Amino acid sequence: MADLTGGHLVARTLKQAGVGHIFTLCGGHILPIYDGCVTEGIRVVDMRHEQACAHAADAYARLTRNIAVAVVTAGPGVTDAVTGVANAYSARSPLLLIGGAAPLGLRGLGALQETEQVALLRPITKGSWTVPETRQIPEVLTTAIRTALTGRPGPVFVEIPVDLLMTMIEDRLAPIPMGYVHRERQAADPDSIQGLADLLARAERPVVVAGSGVYWDEAAKDLAGFAERAGVPVFMNGAGRGCLPAEHPQAFSQSRGFALGQADLVLVLGTPLDFRLGYGRPPSFAEDATVAMVDSDPVELGRNRPLALGLCAHIGLVLRQLTDALPAGLPSRVEPWCSAVRQRETDSQQRLMAERRSDGVPISHYRMAHEIAAVVDAGTTVVGDGGDVVGCASKVVALQRPGQWLDPGPFGCLGVGPSFAIAAKLLHPEQRVLLIAGDGAFGLNGMELETAVRFRLPMTVIVGNDGGWGQIRNPQLSFFGEDRAVGTSLPFTRYDLMVEAFGGRGAHITDPKELRPALERALASDEVWCLNVVLDPGAYRRTGQVSMAI
Secondary structure: OOEEEEEEEHHHHHHHOOOHHHHHHEHHHHHHHHHHHHHHHHEEEOOOOHHHHHHHHHHHHHOOOOOEEEEEEHHHHHHHHHHHHHHHHHHHOEEEEEEEEEEEHOOOOOOOOOOOHHHHHHHHHHOOOEOHHHHHHHHHHHHHHHHHHHHOOHHHEEEHHHHHHEEEEEEEHHHOOOOOOOOOOOOOHHHHHHHHHHHHHHHOOOOEHHHEEHHOOOOHHHHHHHHHHHOEEEEEOHOOOOOOOOOOOOOEOHHHHHHHHHOOOOEEEOOOHHHHHHOOOOEEEEEEEEEEEEEEOOHHHHOOOOOOOOOOOOOOHHHHHHHHHOOHHHHHHHHHHHHHHHHHHHHHHHHHHHHHHOOOOEHHHHHHHHHHHHHHHOOEEEEEEOOHHHHHHHHHHHHHHOOEEEEOOOOOOOHHHHHHHHHHHHOOOOHHHHHHHHEEHHHOOOOHHHHHHOOOOOOEEEEEEOOOOOOHHHHHHHHHOOOOOOOOOOOOOOOOHHHHHHEEEHHHHHHHOHHHHHHHHHHHHOOOOEEEEEOOOOHHHHOOOOOOOO
């Protein structure tokens, strides 16, 4: 028997759950948790803003496919983390946010940083709890972890009053539950599999959209086996990017609009029919297309568009079952369709080639993306944090493996980049980490480059600096004109000098010929680098690809 503080109970429970790091910003309400982490060998990664803590835990959860933890102080600590939790909720990341709270005996008296936190977090989590007494800390935390990991993954919140964290208790009075998470893989029934196989056997223009669910279910190999057996074009979005390597003959990226608009069958794997897919409706999808879906969340099945078949099951198991059920000869039958899609793919890439190779000054967005693509290999984790800058890169950078590309996800939350890069480097120090950021996005959490320097986490940040919030400014210019464009411009700030002030390295790049040597030098370094690349604000508009973030 031993006496433990509530803070030590928290750390011991997290340690048993496999947690190796917590992301945090200090506050008096949570100091006992730090003390417990020191004893239990959990690394405390202290950051510069609570939003960044939540973002880092989000990325950590995505990369481990397991629970990740942010610990923040009461009141403003919790409210600062709300945006990161909301982003994790949209991205289906199993993030545990632990928030400090005022002492139980002072509730309602106006204690420091007291506010209603449990109700605040409830709409953007799978569950939100407060711990009523010290001995229940392990029970509440493990309930939260189980909730986050089972079914459709997602974030959870646990509030722990500071007096409970400071209370001493015998460990025998607060046992930590064991074997409390069970994630059984659910296969589909044989009739449904046969029905899906029949749909594919009849289709003349089939398309597969592979989303984040393919990544979460670790179904990349199953996707490849199915795609080869069926001969279908596969488009990937979200965390599904990289689940087929770019050179795979069934992997496509630049002809999705054409393919979905012409398809007679669309099989959607692990991604909602949201704005990214035009809600599954015309003109994004062909009006008479048959649509089938496989997802871990039954709520998504049939949302926004009627389905011929909807399966709530493990995507990898379904793909294995489906591969076995498919008749022979499908690839040769749909090859004319694949050839048409492939031609559109080639045409799309060729249209961008002039911008990709442009020596113009200021530098084109696509020239920057072109040089990035030349240095990214399978050992490079790429983080995208921005609007048009990242949009260009996503069209050009070839991915080789699942988990190689991290971006905010469907919530569209800018500012995640530095935190995501920190989490990636902590988990995989042997890999190179490249953060592609817009100048607007970088400004939101750019202070976290100091965190990267302090924790000696080498990474390269390339800031595409076009002097504004380009994804918003370009449509504003088109709709309202130059004389009415307000609120979307930024100065061409020397972010490289900012990172140098933190103890990192920087380079200010205005000549496109300097890009690749600078990237190679930075990526080979054991330091934190910021490449501040001055871009042409009008270059993206020249390609006729003005995007609107709505």
